[in-house]
Amino acid sequence: MAGTINRDDIAAVRERAPIEEIVGQHVSLKSAGVGSLKGLCPFHDERSPSFHVRPAAGRWHCFGCGEGGDVIEFVMRMDGLPFAEAVEYLAERAGVTLRYESGAPRGSESGAGMRRRLLEAHRIAAEYFAEQLASPEARIARDFLRERGFDREAAQMFGCGYAPQGWSHLTEHLRGKNFTEAELKASGLVSEGQRGIYDRFRGRLVWPIREVTGDVIGFGARRLHEDDQGPKYLNTPETQLYKKAHVLYGLDLAKGTIRSERTAVVVEGYTDVMACHLAGVTNAVATCGTAFGEDHVKVVRRLMGDTGQAQLKVGSTGAKVIFTFDGDEAGQNAALKSFALDQQFLAQTFVAVDPEGLDPCDIRQRDGDDAVRRLMDRRVPLFEFVIRAALAQHDLETPEGRVAALRTAVPIVSQIRDRALRPEYARRLAGWLGMEPADVVGAVSRASRQSGGRAGGSSGGPGGAQGQPGGPQGRQGGPPPQHRSDEPPPIDPETGQIATVVASRPNPRDPVVRAEALALGALLQAQRAIAGDGPAMQIVSELSRAAFTAPQYAQIFDAMVAVGGPGEAPADWVGAVIEQVGPELASLVSQLAVTPLPHDKLAEEAAYARSVLARLLDLSLTRQAADLRGRMQRAGEGTPAAQEAFAEMIRLETRRRQLREG
Structure with a gap:
């Protein structure tokens, strides 16, 4: 088995790996007083920041879920790594050379350094694909990019590459770098058939997919050749590194703007991300082979610092998420799914859709960079887009169509998270339908009462459940914190809020x-x-x-x-x-x-x-x-x-x- 890492080297990693930088790659940290930082906990859903980092002590602790530890334990929890691999991950970034006291050397096939080896394989693969983009065979890929308005500099900025046709070009290249067959299989860079392993990506334009730290963890590849019988877009399969439900393409480039502007733009494809960034919308990201889901919400919330301080009003300066969808039926279905996820954001959610159904890449190619920025400026609240999409399914020229449209739209209005906006949109709905405002407002009010005043099971406003300030209901997902009946509930000493703390703790009110x-x-x-x-x-x-x-x-x-x-x-x-x-x-x-x-x-x-x-x-x-x-x-x-x-x-x-x- 792999050798034991020298204790002094582990101590050096703890000392030299800056905890505020490592944590800050995943959590938007803000000052919480002298020498202390805080943000939204990455390990449980919460609305107010109870996750604290003390750089001088090299420790982190969440007063909400009770988790805490040092920088190594953070990486173990965040990336699901065993202790040895977490130490190796941090040692590489901190410039610490690790010594192993017994057993096999570091990086052996025993698996102790598997994550590090997989990251290295992806780094080499990304370089290989980028080099191949200049080859004669890759002219078809260069033409594809040029036709969509992306020059060589843009391709280099996003790491675009070309996977050559053939069965084993990348496989042999990685074997020449001393990667084993087991490592290649684990990487997702190869597939396996009856005759052994072969390149997964062949004859395709390739985009490297990076995690928030900038490490390449997978690839997306676009079909180019007519004789390619595979899907239009092919992504890396699920691996130790690549979990598509957690990955957002472009996040490594967008994270700074998302944090500073507290706004994220979610587009539908790799070229849309490229077009947005080149047009100055540098907070654009895209999902990779899957719909925007709950885990993506958590990633975006942590980066934005979606803490509940934002006012849930149109025109607020709080956190925002802007979705872009195609104007077709698939785009409308995606909007409906996003509306369900909207309840998990405290940020305002918007939709930016081009009237002609063009995506950001097409808009930039036809009308230039300013047009992409104008698209974002024309955004409308997500719930308004969903309401109008619902109305479009009915014939509003007939009484039967208007009544059916009302029945479809009322539940949507009743789920608007900010309860103060519901009557206003009920009156707008009445105008769109040509009905009496009092009738529509009454229908929305009844639907709200039937659902318990909830917006899709979440809070009614920035103060927590039912819009009440403070209290344990301000946290998402689960009942109020449990505590002994003869004791006051535990309190976060920094925020003064009730904290969900596991096990028996000394009573901080005493x-x-x-x-x-x-x-x-x-x-x-x-x-x-x-x-x-x-x-x-x-x-x-x-x-x-x-x-x-x-x-x-x-x-x-x-x-x-x-x-x-x-x-x-x-x-x-x-x-x-x-x-x-x-x-x-x-x-x-x-x-x-x-x-x-x-x-x-x-x-x-x-x-x-x-x-x-x-x-x-x-x-x-x-x-x-x-x-x-x-x-x-x-x-x-x-x-x-x-x-x-x-x-x-x-x-x-x-x-x-x-x-x-x-």
């Missing part, structure tokens, strides 16, 4: 428990400021597990002591504590390690740490003094035991006064 959490957070995050002979370190030396009323916090403090304490903290201090406490408390440690501190300057951190540690010690001394009073009463006035307890009480009160005086 001021004593809150003080304990703040002290542990300071110990985990400000160990540099605490270390030395200062007042904060003096307080630490007086603390014991008895200072913590929450058993979980007492165990975490014990773990800190076991790994040396802040005075002798190892390089990966937080990781060492997590390793000591075990998996049961790992998430809680991550939470404490990313909860923002109010200061990040060393002197300010030292003062803050001293204050929260002093508060914790003060509470502990208060409890000890109360115990001593009870002992005095039980011992009886004047007894040696009572006198001894009294003397200890005086000492404790003196120390408490010192703590409060600073």
